[in-house]
Amino acid sequence: APTPQPSATPTRTWPSPTPTRTPLPTATRPLPSPTPVPPSPTPTASPPPPSPTPVPPTATPWPPTPTPTAATCPATRKTGDEATVVTLINQERQARGLPPVSVHAALTQAAASHSTDMACNHFFSHTGSDGSAPWDRAVRFGYSASAIGEIIYMGTGSYGTPSAAVQGWLNSEGHRAIMLDSIYQHIGVGVVYDPNTGTTYFTAVFGRP
Template sequence: RRVRRRTAAAAVVAACVAGGGIWYFGGGSDEDGTTARGPATPVTDLAAPGTQLDGTPAASPSPSPSASQSPSASPSASPSKSPSTAKSPAAPRSKTPSAPAHQPRPTHSAPATHTQPPVPQGDVAQVLALVNQERAKAGCGAVTGDSQLDTAARAHSDDMAARDFFDHTNPDGKDPGDRITAAGYRWSTYGENIARGQQTPASVMDSWMHSPGHRANILNCSFKNLGVGVHDGPGGPWWTQDFGTKL
């Protein structure tokens, strides 16, 4: 498998296929200061028979993104009733004084509104919740769903199903970094897990958590965002997790 070295960053690839094993390819330092060089000893895949999964993290600089803002709520004032006054008899008419010049009412601009990111639904929401449960057990902060990473992950799952391949690099030679960048996500680091055949979010998470390379992606405390894509169809489902951290 081709390994692309990215500038100013380490790249580690973990891959596993049902019935096969896991190999690590690296060229940089990990968090404990050790360095992986060349393929290590294969480790038996712990996924259930008949399922496939694969995972790869990498890191590299990219242009910095714009920061998102949180919406602010504007309090509304409660109306109060004006006291009623007794009417007095009408006074005799006299010369009407001139009315003061009309003063235009000041205009008030409406408070700015900020678009909330879409709330993940269905399988995507369940995978995100299960990932954050595992991260909490490991002392990592929660990852938040990201629509751009969702787009990249969903497109890869669809592509694997449509073109009948199972790999991080598609037949056109595009790797996860290429696909995540094309979706508009400006990343400083990313990781990807893929799987095939597990029927539920719980079962695919169980497979990933029993595979060291995929577990490492899920429990990588440096990741801040997650996108999930699932394609359901004959021979599937195909699952993709794209983790990332923005610049």
């Protein structure tokens, strides 16, 4: 069974990349570290037609939807656990005199989409199976951001609960820094359970417009 762990690389993203911090991983608990993420896909030039007329570049189409799709994947979303994670995070923020983060629908969609992707395609990373980064997913679902931070976690049994996920993030400097950063105003949480492995995947996306 997978060992419970927060992300190998908690990610904070700005419009321009920032230096990375990478804490060392441990054998049994979540290990994070911020990683800069580029904000958008790069354009590519279209091949010129037979005539000598130059052709302007066109934007690269968004990568295909990750497979397997929700229709073929047995993973299920746990919306009750998502609400609990938000409550626990805000309790930790308020205990330190920080303002609470409010739930944003676009960030919730981005987080749920990524947790589903990890559960259905059996991986654990901030990079989606379609090559997307946290910033890409937030923008894809309609969030206009000046800053994005993402933390992820996975665990089984008693380690696959909201309290275990939040505690794992608190125990990791990189995850804690994002979770308790006063710059963020919004949050979206996605919690998805994979019955095939008994693993629960957590994604929390923090944003500032």
